[in-house]
Amino acid sequence: MPRLHRREFLKNLALVLAVRGLHAQPLPPRQIVPGVWFLEGDASKGYCNNILIEMRDYLVLVDANYPGRAHELLQIIPTISRKPLRWVFDTHAHRDHAYGNSVWTHAGATTLAYKSVVDEMNRWEPERWRATAAIRPDVRATGEQDVQRPEAVFDGPRFTLNDPGADGRVIEFLFLGWAHTPGDGFVWLPKERVLCTGDAAVNGPRNKLFDAWITNWPRVLDRALALQPLHVLPGHGSSGGAEILTGQRDFLLNLMRGVKAQAMQGLKPDQMHIHMKGPAANWVPTNPTSWRQDIETAALEIESGKPAGANPHVWK
């Protein structure tokens, strides 16, 4: 881009972001079922969604978010419930879900994740932390050089928290397989049929596929669908029902099918055009660069014969 145009572009972008920032009204916490609140993150700040779950004597938070949002939530949570926050669950290792970890442990909570979240952090950090700190004041302000690893991890398919008594709340932390990342954890409330998905299912074109196993991801979503959730609370975008899981799944299936067919015709990723019909079209990135990246990532998985995320790659 010529220098002048680029400067103009950046000025306009800054203006757009500033106006959006001025008008961005944080959505109020929304109670999904008694004792479960959905706290939608401000997408213009890169924040993910959070879910607050009230147990008999304590609170559980789904995702650590970025440090900036973690500090906001430290103010918001006591206005919802005065119980102490005991657990913060990282659904996966990505920065917008886990970089707030140290904020929560300093506040007295214990961070928890599926074990592969730590493996992922050990694989990619502290490079991603450093790159993010260079562009995000809230990460820089921690004064830390690396993401704090979750303090507690579970291995195997399930870790359960139970309130005492037959009518007490049950929370299941589930690992259903490698989908968006090798460490995706779901949070399932079997009595209320509420499912928190992290980025294994987002509502709309709000995902990156770099660390994914795109071929396995729909199988993971089928396992999630088999739970028959009434409420699906995604890592990004608004809440809904099982249609979030089927939409995310069909987008991935159509993407792989389309890329495979065009690769067979000898087309390179930058020559491919994938058309998505029906509800799955809602997951197609509106930004052409992001859509191109999705196609390239799918092509990489097909060509390499292994999960896209298992190939060396950089976060873009």
Ligand SMILES: [Zn+2]
């Ligand atoms: Zn993610």
